[in-house]
Amino acid sequence: MIPLAAPHLAGNEARYLQECVDTNFVSSVGPFVDRFETLVAERAGAAHAVATNSGTAGLHAALLAAGVSRDELVVVPAFTFIATANAVSHCGAVPWLLDVTPTDWTLDPEQLARAFERETRRDGGSLVHAASGRRVAAVLPVHALGAPADMDPIVALARAQRVPVVADAAAALGSLYRGEPPGALGADLSVFSFNGNKTVTAGGGGAVVGADAALCDRVRHLTTTGRRGDDYTHDVVAFNSRMTNLQAAVGCAQLEQLDVLVAAKRRIAGRYDEALADAPGVSLFPRASWAQSACWMSGVRVGGVPELVERLVERGIGARTFWKPIHLQPPYREAPREPLPVSEAIWAEILALPCSAGLTPEDQETVIEALRGCLVR
Numbered sequence: 343m344i345p346l347a348a349p350h351l352a353g354n355e356a357r358y359l360q361e362c363v364d365t366n367f368v369s370s371v372g373p374f375v376d377r378f379e380t381l382v383a384e385r386a387g388a389a390h391a392v393a394t395n396s397g398t399a400g401l402h403a404a405l406l407a408a409g410v411s412r413d414e415l416v417v418v419p420a421f422t423f424i425a426t427a428n429a430v431s432h433c434g435a436v437p438w439l440l441d442v443t444p445t446d447w448t449l450d451p452e453q454l455a456r457a458f459e460r461e462t463r464r465d466g467g468s469l470v471h472a473a474s475g476r477r478v479a480a481v482l483p484v485h486a487l488g489a490p491a492d493m494d495p496i497v498a499l500a501r502a503q504r505v506p507v508v509a510d511a512a513a514a515l516g517s518l519y520r521g522e523p524p525g526a527l528g529a530d531l532s533v534f535s536f537n538g539n540k541t542v543t544a545g546g547g548g549a550v551v552g553a554d555a556a557l558c559d560r561v562r563h564l565t566t567t568g569r570r571g572d573d574y575t576h577d578v579v580a581f582n583s584r585m586t587n588l589q590a591a592v593g594c595a596q597l598e599q600l601d602v603l604v605a606a607k608r609r610i611a612g613r614y615d616e617a618l619a620d621a622p623g624v625s626l627f628p629r630a631s632w633a634q635s636a637c638w639m640s641g642v643r644v645g646g647v648p649e650l651v652e653r654l655v656e657r658g659i660g661a662r663t664f665w666k667p668i669h670l671q672p673p674y675r676e677a678p679r680e681p682l683p684v685s686e687a688i689w690a691e692i693l694a695l696p697c698s699a700g701l702t703p704e705d706q707e708t709v710i711e712a713l714r715g716c717l718v719r
């Protein structure tokens with residue numbers, strides 16, 4: 343089987359893991375955790391980074407640190423992985439689902455502007471969703487597929503309403519938005535995932551980055567059991583969601599290879615675009631003019647995806663369907679929402695294709711030929 347998105351462990355991973363065993367630093371403190379945070383901050387273009395044991399845990403802590411509380415609303419695009427909405431729910435808050443644009447599949451700033459204008463009112467210092475009476479506590483854009491959302495207008499709209507922005511940058515390390523890296527786009531906090539299917543992995547893990555030291559300290563505090571000092575004093579109900587030195591060892595080795603891995607991802611995406619642009623019924627993944635995507639996920643937009651997946655898998659190709667929008671997931675059927683025509687149109691037509699950084703040109707040609715064969719049948 344040619345896998346969809348497998349890790350590519352071709353650097354110092356084994357050596358660094360051995361170092362953890364040799365030094366006995368295997369748990370949630372250790373030199374690799376510190377180094378990982380420095381590397382992530384550098385590559386994200388942010389002053390501070392806090393390593394976590396998953397992207398979901400990072401999002402959860404980031405939202406809490408940004409002030410999201412029970413029964414409040416957080417603006418979330420419907421087209422995202424379930425973890426984005428789950429992080430909101432873990433805070434006891436509710437996702438307010440907005441659509442993505444047809445041109446880049448990320449949070450639609452025009453709909454956000456309309457939603458703020460028509461659906462909210464100001465109440466003292468807060469922005470309140472008029473129909474539910476809930477405070478709008480944060481805006482959570484998602485850099486989908488490794489491509490940044492259109493952050494300038496999103497951040498401007500949120501700032502004007504004094505609402506914090508937490509960006510789900512899960513797979514966006516290596517991307518650029520108007521020349522800037524994903525931790526420098528105006529969000530209060532941005533959150534990466536280092537899950538096994540990401541371009542750089544730590545086996546599992548996440549990182550929260552930001553410019554504000556106090557805000558990042560709050561994230562660190564929340565992920566470290568709310569501990570104050572060394573005498574078992576804990577001043578808030580918090581979490582044990584720090585990254586271990588073992589995970590960070592793999593993460594450091596992977597981050598050393600970030601440029602190589604992202605270049606491989608971009609090459610793979612470019613080859614699919616070139617080879618499939620004229621295939622019948624196919625359109626390509628969007629490429630926003632203001633962004634350089636990290637091309638985490640590759641694929642095409644086409645009809646009949648479930649059947650295509652079945653036929654490709656029969657041929658040993660790990661093609662897959664992609665994110666089913668949040669409002670179609672049972673836990674979120676009742677979530678408040680704006681019209682979601684784009685999310686509804688695109689999700690069923692996304693065919694994700696093998697795009698591991700280690701995918702060989704020969705295997706990619708096998709995928710392309712198999713897909714072309716399935717399309718003419």
Ligand SMILES: Cc1ncc(COP(=O)(O)O)c(C=O)c1O
Pocket residue numbers: 396397398399422423425426484510512513534535536537546547548
């Ligand atoms: C958009 C998005 N958000 C959040 C996550 C959650 O990250 P993790 O799996 O590290 O918890 C992922 C991926 O897994 C993702 O793709």
